[in-house]
Amino acid sequence: MKVGYVRVSCGETQNTARQDTLMAELQVDKIYTDKMSGKDASNRPQLQSMLDFVREGDVVVSESISRIARSTRDFLSIMDKLNQKGVTYISRKESIDTSTPQGVFMMTVFAALSELERQTTRQRALEGIAEAKKRGVYKGRKPIAIDAGKFKSVYTDWKAGKITAVEAYKKLGISASSWYRRVKDYGNRGATL
Known part of the structure; x- marks a missing residue:
């Protein structure tokens, strides 16, 4: 089954018409639509319903990666859920198809970039803590008080x-x-x- 995911931000002047037209062109069987910010994937009910609905062999299609996820971390999390279910993902704009070697390669690149971002953030935090300790302003977390x-x-x-x-x-x-x-x-x- 071909399943489409459509999203526009709440309050945007845009509507879903362009994405709906694409879904019709691609002969999508079922469409899930969220009209809200894509910032937090867990707060998009139609995305969650779609992830629950899809089964092995299904194909999820979106107009672009930015419609299904707004951060690399969210995107990789969603792709992991689809992969575990044996579901292929296609992004029309970026020409990503996870059933192809090129699509798998792109997922690997995204995963590497996400890991680099995580490690860089961690390194900066540790450097900041070390500097604060030198100046005597970092004391660490206070222990939880227990009677x-x-x-x-x-x-x-x-x-x-x-x-x-x-x-x-x-x-x-x-x-x-x-x-x-x-x-x-x-x-x-x-x-x-």
Whole structure:
């Protein structure tokens, strides 16, 4: 089945006519249309419905990549979902067809660019933190405050085998890593937090 995805931003003067005409030319069987910003893929109900609907062997068509996704990360996430379902994607404007070697190559390029963007952002953040530490203005995140009496009670129950570690950190409202860090600190200090 050939499935079309059409999107225009809410409040734009443009309408879907041009994209609808393209879908008719391509003899698309079913069309999903969102009239809203493409900024966040998870907040586009018709996109989510389309991703739920498509099955192995289907083809998803959009006028351009910018209609289906507004960021490389969103685009790759959507392509991953389609790929896992065995669905081909075609972008008319960019001439991308993921059923061809050239289309797969383009996906690889997009993935590499996205990874470069992530690593560059991470590197800048680490450099910024290092610089802030030099100036003495970066202290890191403050630890989550936990009532000492409550921690001791939960710790004692966990140590006695009355509850699991999962139950313990859920009772305290902290993550697993925070729980184990606190347990280690508690054990090293004897009976103080």
